[in-house]
Amino acid sequence: MNPFLKTSTRIIFSALILSATVGYSQSATTQYHNGMVVCAYPDASQVGLDILKKGGNAVDAAVAVQFALAVTLPEAGNIGGGGFMVFRPAKGLPNTLDFREKAPAAASKNMFLDANGNVVPNMSIATHQASGVPGSVDGMITAHAKYGKLKWADLVQPAVDLARKGFKITPHLAGDLNRNQEAFKKLNPGKTYFLKDAPWQTGDILVQEDLAKTLEQIRDKGRAGFYEGKVAAQLTAEMKSGNGMISAEDLKNYHSVWRKPIIGKYKDYKIITMPPPSSGGIALLQLLHSVENYPLHRWGYNQDSTVQVVVEAERRVYADRSKYLGDPDFFKVPVDSLLRPNYITSRMQNFNWDKATPSNEIKPGSFAGYESDQTTHYSIVDKEGNSVSITTTLNGGFGSKIFVAGAGFLLNNEMDDFSAKAGVPNMFGLTGGTANSIQPGKRMLSSMTPTIVEKDGKLFMVVGTPGGSTIITSVFQTILNVIEFDQDMQQAVNSKRFHHQWLPDEVAIETDATLTDAVKSKLQQKGYKIIVRGASGRVDAILIKNGVLQGGADPRGDDTSMGW
Secondary structure, three states, X not given: OOXXXXXXXXXXXXXXXXXXXOOOOOOOOEEEOOOEEEEOOHHHHHHHHHHHHOOOXXXXXXXXXXHHHHHHOOOOOOOOOEEEEEEEOOOOOOEEEEEOOEXXXXXXXXXXXXXXXXXXXOOOOOOHHHOOEOOHHHHHHHXXXXXXXXXXXXXXXXXXXXXXXXXXXXXXXXXXXXXXXXXXXXXXXXXXXXXXXXXXXXXXXXXXXXXHHHHHHHHHHXXXXXXXXXXXXXXXHHHHHOOOOOOHHHHXXXXXXXXOOEXXXXXXXXXXXXXXXXXXXXXXXXXXXXXXXXXXXXXXXXXXXXXXXXXXXHHHHHHHHHHHOOOOOOOOOOHHHHOOHHHHHHHXXXXXXXXXXXXXXXXXXXXXXXXXXXXXXXXXEOOOOOEEEEEEEOOOOOOOOOEOOOOXXXXXXXXXXXXXXXXXXXXXXXXXXXXXXXXXXXXXOEOOOOEEEEEOOEEEEEEEOOOHHHHHHHHHHHHHHHHOOOOXXXXXXXXXXXXXXXXXXXXXXXXXXXXXXXXXHHHHHOOOOEEEOOOOOOOEEEEEEXXXXXXXXXXXXXXXXXXX
């Protein structure tokens, strides 16, 4: 029996596309019964759906989508980056996979500082030294080995075909390629990847022959096709050409890690999310617990009281993030203390309805017994009810914008996610300290928040987003939109979002229309600084309601939901 027919309300991601057209308009919620895929590019969604229809499970589809996105979404889809996976089987215990990048063995704490101890501008963003050891390929191989059903080669082949035969580019991708032409030229002397004499146009065919050859190595040789042999030699040669640090030994020594999920409750809902070195899971649960006892449903979506409580919760949680979160293999992360209800309640006690709490008055919290010592997302659900939530990234758009010569893929700039110097913000404005300092072999802290939600023991939602520091708040608000404000999946994804991250002390809204003039006026009178910063995240999510899968594909990009 189809398990979805026995469920009440759920959110699911499986191989399902909402629209196969080139474009990104996404207004109506799509509904399916057998499976769904929601991801950032229509061709990749189609690849995932095809795998599900061939009898593949959610993990099989996730592997195929990951490699397809490495071709069709070069801004963030990748084989040169890393990410996190949350997996909930239809039967059995949930699991999470950490395939985050790692600092090379040659990395050092002060590597991005000059002789005077100041951070060198852009060194952690647009140089060969900006790249951590990639984890995506090992992550997919590890996930497939444990949970996959179909043959490995059959999951990689669709990406090979997309790279070799080419695919039609959307308006978004054309614009992104055009805006980055000068950077590609400057950072890639002697290479012609993504360069074009005339501007890229919607519908142009993008062919990537070198990337196709790299994917063939991965298809035929598995892990050795990337971390050893020809591709590894190309990657290390690229490093040497720009004084990069990744060595052949770094590649051989890289392995993804299965970690115990962070699991918590919000009212009647069970939240299954990612543990450190993702900061997202802990922060998400802290945020949900912080607002749980306030009558958000009565106040309403984006009303002044709702916004004020959410902002004050976000302010305190991001302060905690700056001190306590890092790679648990290197730093004692006080997970239990951070998630203790009494601690979270205490953090909100100095919240004052009459005025904003200045961020310079908010410090990371303290508790007894503690010893101090960035992206794209896709959600998948298969016919059996297995679900996968994966967020993967190169960090900045197109990563470091440096290609591996001959191999055709982009390098990440994840080293910027470390704290180069205590108190100095990274490209997303996030500050950090000792917990996230650079050390050889260490995984950099992340905001990625792939999440699965249950209700009454049944799958309810699969959700996640890219967006740097806004990832956590985008996932948080999307969950609230469904649970508290009775929005369907597409409405919850479409809804305008706002963001506060402690420092800088400002409430960032997407457009002037995110909040009404009356709400903005009330908040400003209380001392809240409100700025317009543009689109926040690109949420891809699945909800199950009355036995039906609802897709939510973010209209801020080319995101597409497909199903059957």
